[in-house]
Amino acid sequence: MGKSVLKGDVLKFPPKNTSMVRVSLMFVGVALFCLYFSDISITTHDPWLEINRMIVGVFTPDFLAIGAIGDTLLKTVSFALIGVSMGAVSGFLLAQIFHLRVVRLVCSFVRSIHELFWALIFLQILGLTPLTGILAIALPYAGICAKVYSETLEESQTHALQVVPDGSGIISTFFYVRLPEVWTHIVSYTSYRFECGLRSSAVLGFIGLPTLGFYLETAFNEGNYSEASALLITFYVLIATIRYWLRPRLIGFYLIVAPFLLGGGADIKLGNVMRFFTFDIVPAPLRGSSLFDVSSWVDLLNWMQTLITAQAFPGIISTIVLTQIALVGTAFLSLTLFPLISNKFFGKYGRMLGHLFLVVVRSTPEFILAYIFLQFWGPSMLPAIVALSLHNGAIIGHLMGRYSNEISLRPDHAHAINLYGYEIIPRIYGQFLAFLFYRWEVIMRETAILGILGIATLGFYVDSALADIRLDRAIFLIVITAFLNVAIDSLSRYIRQRLRLSRTVQHHPN
Amino acid sequence: MLKNALKLFHTFGTISLLFFLSVWAASSVPLSTVKASDAFVFTAIPDEDESRLRQRFNKIATYLENKLGVAVTYIPVKSYAAAVAAFRNDQVQLAWFGGLSGVRARILVPNSEAIAQGLEDQAFFNYFIAHSSTGLKRSTEFPKNIAGTIFTFGSKGSTSGRLIPEFHIRKHLKKAPNDVFQKVGFSGNHTRTIQLVQSGAYQVGAVNSKVWENEMKAGKIDSSKVSIIWKTPPYPNYQWSIRGDVDVRWGAGFKNRVKEVLLNIKDPDLLASFPRTSFVPASNSDYQPILDVAKAIKLID
Structure with a gap:
């Protein structure tokens, strides 16, 4: 039966299918291996007092408790809007020179550092000013947009190019021939990025910017769960209704107004910026010593060695362990969750509930999810694994559900579990792996934030260095984090190419 | 043809407009951050x-x-x-x-x-607090039997939540906290330390005495679940x-x-x-x- 359903795909798939299965099993194997070394335990004795209060909070959202909710929402949207526009515009320009190796390297470096780390760095240079938040979003987003835009342009159809008259200028060819071809892709990708931007903007509140996360962190810390649930519900509504309020025609207006809604901040002082570059990030042994002094270079080597063996190395191990387990967790969850919004499995109302569920899970910052699970299970890697898997599983489930809706079935197709196992999964599996491998690097970047919660990933050591005001160490560890991300990114690209997974993922889950 | 040309013109126009608007928005950000008053x-x-x-x-x-x-x-x-x-x-x-x-x-x-x-x-002081299931009781000596428990500090940069407790742990147990305890966490602040030890997520914690008093007054502490086991010397x-x-x-x-x-x-x-x-x-x-x-x-x- 499976054979007759696969029909046209039969010829194309066999070699690819077996290698996809082999790669999948390999990743499951690696995750199981990591699971053995991971620190997973349940230690909580009386979680119910706190959990009861959380559940009560969910059902009694207190919208009046948040005095400045309108202001917070406007700020969250404004930061996202300006940050993403700046990122998209610079990304678009960079995409034009993306064939230059140095541009590719710089882009992959800036996007390999999490927004939160960028924000913590800018916090040191610029202080608590709106510019800190804007740059923290714009910089990594420029790197991501440059990559995706250039891939999109590269893969665009070239039929139109062949009929361009000789002597047409590069610029007019670009705007009249190449760009229109990919314009819809670029618009759809950019609007997806905007949703991510809203999440990033909200999360920046955790470190003190005046967005939603600021109040969310306070509410959670103080156990005001009714206030927290009101904030989260507002955020879900904001994300779920993007397509109603973010009309293309209104963007111009929004961009004009947004800068005035960011609110004031402290003065930016040039001296602070200079000090950051010439003193703060210079490794301690080199500060104030002569470049020709051999002993300070020896000290530097010792400094690096201690940092690497005591922090970077154990940090890298836990980062990889957590990432690999969460990646497979994400895979299983997204395979389970996507039918909820697929028209192959559920009717209109069922899908509406499914959408609601996925929006809630993917819009809840992973930090908050991990915090809630920490209450249930106590400190170990478990809360982080579950939080990352849920958050990312909901995102990929959402993308796969949309993708499965576009599949057309024969009139005599199977139903329910047979349809799922024998037809849908085999047909979307390649796309599923592509989504997953794109997400791999993102999951690794997210482990960093959970480090701030106390799980000893690289993020934990970066956070400790920042808490000790040792910016030299923090920057050194951040650079190591970035290299690790770049490495995972290349590995993921290599596997995608080996499996010949579609490079044109219309909605990159990046 | 004309329709197509118009469409292209529209695309081009939109792009350039968005471009200039983003540049404008970006450049006005620093302006909005300049403080008006010299407070x-x-x-x-x-x-x-x-x-x-x-x-x-x-x-x-x-x-x-x-x-x-x-x-x-x-x-x-x-x-x-x-x-x-x-x-x-x-x-x-x-x-x-x-x-x-x-x-x-x-x-x-x-x-x-x-x-x-x-x-x-x-002459400030701290408390070490423990969950009732540990069976630890208050003493005037440093409680050496906290070794092997799941322990939480407050914030990484805190005096009473980190510096002083870590100092006493190293002094009395002669080892770094990571080697003394089964697991070491940083709750973030003192209020949360109390809450996490009270829920049993952590067995022992170090907390600022003033915050403990404040929380006690606010009725947020259940003495049957969490109690003081040691008071640090003053600092x-x-x-x-x-x-x-x-x-x-x-x-x-x-x-x-x-x-x-x-x-x-x-x-x-x-x-x-x-x-x-x-x-x-x-x-x-x-x-x-x-x-x-x-x-x-x-x-x-």
């Missing part, structure tokens, strides 16, 4: 519930404004490091620091000074620190006036919100013991 700004380390801190320090801001005759603002921050960074970058000129954050800030800002501390801060803690260059901006003698005004806080409600009996003069050298301890456990180079 005297202060902050405080986020050691407990933020709404409680806001209430307390907004009252302080009003009080300072009335007494000093200049605009005074309090800005809340999310981490100890952010409080130090703001002080260092001159984005705040006065701060309510803990012992360790104060020492760090004053190393980074030459000529800055500790000017006032709470009467209790001269100098919280203080008001001020930047050295305030006299240049607000006129000669400004620093001394701020000091005097802080020492003169008599409003019982205001004092109770800290909670402190009164404020007394402080100096940088009062915090030498903190610096020594921080150097001993390598939190400061």
Whole structure:
């Protein structure tokens, strides 16, 4: 039966299918291996007092408790809007020179550092000013947009190019021939990025910017769960209704107004910026010593060695362990969750509930999810694994559900579990792996934030260095984090190419 | 054809418009961040519930404004490091620091000074607290049997939540916390330490005595689940620190006036919100013991 359903795909798939299965099993194997070394335990004795209060909070959202909710929402949207526009515009320009190796390297470096780390760095240079938040979003987003835009342009159809008259200028060819071809892709990708931007903007509140996360962190810390649930519900509504309020025609207006809604901040002082570059990030042994002094270079080597063996190395191990387990967790969850919004499995109302569920899970910052699970299970890697898997599983489930809706079935197709196992999964599996491998690097970047919660990933050591005001160490560890991300990114690209997974993922889950 | 051309023109136009608008938005951001007023700004380390801190320090801001005759603002921050960074970058000129954050800030800002501390801060102390299931009981000796438990500090940069407890753990058990305990966490602040030990997520924790008292008063502690097992020896803690260059901006003698005004806080409600009996003069050298301890456990180079 499976054979007759696969029909046209039969010829194309066999070699690819077996290698996809082999790669999948390999990743499951690696995750199981990591699971053995991971620190997973349940230690909580009386979680119910706190959990009861959380559940009560969910059902009694207190919208009046948040005095400045309108202001917070406007700020969250404004930061996202300006940050993403700046990122998209610079990304678009960079995409034009993306064939230059140095541009590719710089882009992959800036996007390999999490927004939160960028924000913590800018916090040191610029202080608590709106510019800190804007740059923290714009910089990594420029790197991501440059990559995706250039891939999109590269893969665009070239039929139109062949009929361009000789002597047409590069610029007019670009705007009249190449760009229109990919314009819809670029618009759809950019609007997806905007949703991510809203999440990033909200999360920046955790470190003190005046967005939603600021109040969310306070509410959670103080156990005001009714206030927290009101904030989260507002955020879900904001994300779920993007397509109603973010009309293309209104963007111009929004961009004009947004800068005035960011609110004031402290003065930016040039001296602070200079000090950051010439003193703060210079490794301690080199500060104030002569470049020709051999002993300070020896000290530097010792400094690096201690940092690497005591922090970077154990940090890298836990980062990889957590990432690999969460990646497979994400895979299983997204395979389970996507039918909820697929028209192959559920009717209109069922899908509406499914959408609601996925929006809630993917819009809840992973930090908050991990915090809630920490209450249930106590400190170990478990809360982080579950939080990352849920958050990312909901995102990929959402993308796969949309993708499965576009599949057309024969009139005599199977139903329910047979349809799922024998037809849908085999047909979307390649796309599923592509989504997953794109997400791999993102999951690794997210482990960093959970480090701030106390799980000893690289993020934990970066956070400790920042808490000790040792910016030299923090920057050194951040650079190591970035290299690790770049490495995972290349590995993921290599596997995608080996499996010949579609490079044109219309909605990159990046 | 014409329709197509129009469409292309439309695309082109939209792109360039969006481009210019984003550039415009980006360039206006710095403008919106320029402060209009030249207010005297202060902050405080986020050691407990933020709404409680806001209430307390907004009252302080009003009080300072009335007494000093200049605009005074309090800005809340999310981490100890952010409080130090703001002080260092001159984005705040006065701060309510803990012992360790104060020492760090004053190393980074030459000529800055500790000017006032709470009467209790001269001999501050901490509690080690434990969940009832551990069976640990209160003693006057350091509880060596906490070894092997799941332990939480407060914030990584906290004096009472990190520095002092880590110092005593190293002193009595001769090992680093990571080697002493089954697991070590950082709850973030004292309120959360109490809550996490009370829920059993962590078995033992180190907490600031003043926050413990505040939470007890607020009825948030269930004594059948969490109790004090040890009280640390005294050490100098919280203080008001001020930047050295305030006299240049607000006129000669400004620093001394701020000091005097802080020492003169008599409003019982205001004092109770800290909670402190009164404020007394402080100096940088009062915090030498903190610096020594921080150097001993390598939190400061």
